[in-house]
Amino acid sequence: MSTALAARQRWLYRAITAERATAKPGRQLGGTAVPPEIGVAVYRHAYRARLREALADDFTAVARVLGEDAFDRLVDAFIRVHPPQDATLNAYGRLFAPWLSRSRIARRVPLTELARLEWALVEALHAPLAPTLSGADLAGVAPHAWGSVRLRPSPSLRVLPCRYGVSATYEAVRRDQPRPTLTRRAGGIAIIRQAEGLRRIELDSLETRVLLALVGGATLGSALAKISAARLPLIRDAFTRWVAQGFFTALA
Amino acid sequence: MKTTSKPRLGLPDLGIGVGLRTQHYREILDGAPRVGFFEIISDNYMESSGRPLEFLDRIAERHPIVMHGVSLSIGSTAPLDRTYVKNLKKLRDRVHARWVSDHLCWTGIAGRNTHDLLPMPYTTDALRHVCERIRRVQDVLEAPLIIENPSTYVGFAASTMTEWEFIAAMCDRTGCGLLLDVNNIFVSARNHGFAPDDYLAAVPWERVVQFHVAGHSDEGTHIVDTHDGPVIDPVWDILAKAWPRARGASVLLEWDAKIPAFAEVEREALRARDILPHIHSNRQRVRAGGAA
Numbered sequence: 001m002s003t004a005l006a007a008r009q010r011w012l013y014r015a016i017t018a019e020r021a022t023a024k025p026g027r028q029l030g031g032t033a034v035p036p037e038i039g040v041a042v043y044r045h046a047y048r049a050r051l052r053e054a055l056a057d058d059f060t061a062v063a064r065v066l067g068e069d070a071f072d073r074l075v076d077a078f079i080r081v082h083p084p085q086d087a088t089l090n091a092y093g094r095l096f097a098p099w100l101s102r103s104r105i106a107r108r109v110p111l112t113e114l115a116r117l118e119w120a121l122v123e124a125l126h127a128p129l130a131p132t133l134s135g136a137d138l139a140g141v142a143p144h145a146w147g148s149v150r151l152r153p154s155p156s157l158r159v160l161p162c163r164y165g166v167s168a169t170y171e172a173v174r175r176d177q178p179r180p181t182l183t184r185r186a187g188g189i190a191i192i193r194q195a196e197g198l199r200r201i202e203l204d205s206l207e208t209r210v211l212l213a214l215v216g217g218a219t220l221g222s223a224l225a226k227i228s229a230a231r232l233p234l235i236r237d238a239f240t241r242w243v244a245q246g247f248f249t250a251l252a
Numbered sequence: 253m254k255t256t257s258k259p260r261l262g263l264p265d266l267g268i269g270v271g272l273r274t275q276h277y278r279e280i281l282d283g284a285p286r287v288g289f290f291e292i293i294s295d296n297y298m299e300s301s302g303r304p305l306e307f308l309d310r311i312a313e314r315h316p317i318v319m320h321g322v323s324l325s326i327g328s329t330a331p332l333d334r335t336y337v338k339n340l341k342k343l344r345d346r347v348h349a350r351w352v353s354d355h356l357c358w359t360g361i362a363g364r365n366t367h368d369l370l371p372m373p374y375t376t377d378a379l380r381h382v383c384e385r386i387r388r389v390q391d392v393l394e395a396p397l398i399i400e401n402p403s404t405y406v407g408f409a410a411s412t413m414t415e416w417e418f419i420a421a422m423c424d425r426t427g428c429g430l431l432l433d434v435n436n437i438f439v440s441a442r443n444h445g446f447a448p449d450d451y452l453a454a455v456p457w458e459r460v461v462q463f464h465v466a467g468h469s470d471e472g473t474h475i476v477d478t479h480d481g482p483v484i485d486p487v488w489d490i491l492a493k494a495w496p497r498a499r500g501a502s503v504l505l506e507w508d509a510k511i512p513a514f515a516e517v518e519r520e521a522l523r524a525r526d527i528l529p530h531i532h533s534n535r536q537r538v539r540a541g542g543a544a
Contacts, residue, residue, distance in 0.1 A: 002329065002377040002378065002380070002381050004375070004377060004410070005329055005373065005375070005377055005378050005381055006329040006361070008373050008408060008410065009328065009329055009358060009361045009370075010361060010362075012370060012371075012406075013360065013361055013364065013366065013370075016366055016368070016370075017364075017366065025406070027409065028408065028409060028410075029406045029407060029408060029409055030407060030408075030409040031407040031408075031409065031411065031444070032405075032406060032407045032443055032444045032445065033442065033443060033444055033445030033474075034405060034406075034443045034444075034473060034474040035473075036406055038405070038473055038474055039404075039405035039406035039407075039443070039474070040405075040406060042405040042474065042476060043366075043368060043370065043405060043406070046368050047366050047367075047368055050367050050368065051367070054367075083364055083365075084360075084364070084365045084366070084367055085363050085364060085365060086365065087295070087323040087325075087333055087336050087359075087365065088295040088298065088299060088323050089295075089367050090295070090296070090299045090300070091299065124302075125302050125303050125304075126299070126300040126301060126302040126303070126304070127301060127302050128301040128302060129302075129306075155301075156302070193302065193303070197303075
């Protein structure tokens with residue numbers, strides 16, 4: 001590897017990504033009709049614009065709730081902490097919600113849940129479709145064996161516990177309604193990719209707890225252990241819906 | 253890598269194509285596109301097992317595909333990402349892509365990535381470095397890599413040769429193919445102060461597999477390669493001079509920002525027929541003509 005080439009690349013990388021345009025291009029650059037300062041500025045602008053655009057694509061609702069300028073400032077702060085490392089930008093947003101949860105802005109506005117929802121949708125979109133658990137599979141389970149049954153979740157299934165009604169916020173953005181607000185709503189959201197597209201299904205607190213346990217590998221017996229007899233039928237109905245919606249691919 | 257003296261390295265003439273963009277999936281599948289092929293951004297499909305890949309599979313069943321990447325970083329002094337190259341090959345084989353291209357550039361160093369196509373210094377050691385990496389990529393792909401000339405906004409004071417001299421030497425030493433972006437020639441000519449004809453005079457035409465045309469933004473002091481509008485006449489003029497010399501290289505329109513409906517993108521691409529009377533646009537001709 002050429003050390004001279006490496007040094008030039010390090011110099012230009014720093015000139016492009018530094019927060020302030022302080023690099024003096026005089027010795028490194030030249031021979032162009034465009035002044036080197038302008039040329040470097042084109043790359044500096046493109047670097048930030050591309051990352052802002054990538055994150056705005058993945059976090060459309062967060063961007064809408066915040067407004068363009070505030071979102072850009074937020075992204076700039078994210079870039080400072082997490083400059084891109086992967087070969088592609090496809091997964092750049094995966095650290096955005098965890099970073100947001102620790103940022104100052106997340107303490108004022110419950111945006112983290114909205115960001116988590118949007119990233120879960122991205123992940124589900126890129127997950128493969130899989131065969132779904134059938135009624136016949138379940139019919140084959142002996143009555144005494146139900147308690148020890150584990151279920152293999154669909155590769156696209158994501159379950160998010162929530163304190164705010166972020167699904168409604170997301171829907172408002174999709175429908176281009178006026179600036180949406182975030183309201184409290186304890187429960188959760190299940191996201192699943194079906195052949196027809198992505199589905200968001202709102203869950204109540206109990207459904208969220210049971211589904212998270214099942215997705216985490218718990219047996220049906222332990223997932224349902226502390227549920228009162230009065231609420232068991234509700235969960236049974238929910239379970240029937242989850243199977244029909246393709247949440248599970250097989251008995252584990 | 254074995255070299256060949258056949259035009260386009262023996263690769264097929266696919267006619268006129270457009271870049272495949274997600275906004276157009278449905279229109280392409282539901283309609284009857286008049287263009288001969290689609291170019292995908294390889295990186296958009298390499299880490300997905302989901303819906304984008306399913307659309308691509310369906311489109312690839314009906315239309316020829318070529319792959320165009322932005323993250324190979326062939327000029328970087330960071331280690332070559334062999335996993336990335338293997339994934340390129342896997343995707344190529346999956347969709348039967350006719351060839352794989354990327355840019356003469358670097359995108360990052362030392363575990364950091366700008367996701368931009370950054371310029372190379374045109375020096376002998378940079379040439380040696382790029383050629384060595386192209387050979388390694390070609391060994392994995394078991395096929396020629398097709399390299400695109402970049403649009404650039406700065407030049408290195410250390411450069412000892414012109415971009416076209418660098419590219420000609422690169423093609424000669426590695427047997428790689430050339431994706432000649434005539435919009436990039438126009439953009440860089442303005443930004444660097446050279447004449448497009450000087451560039452064209454040095455192109456190794458037997459290596460040219462494909463052309464790109466695109467729109468750009470004129471900022472007064474400089475031009476930015478934005479791919480956000482129609483192709484201007486001076487860029488078509490460069491293509492008109494270049495295309496006959498490449499003996500049937502495919503022509504592709506890139507439109508990546510402010511993307512209009514598919515019909516408008518297709519109409520703009522098919523303007524190539526007005527400029528190049530002998531070019532074909534439909535896939536029937538591709539099938540009939542094969543790799544001739």
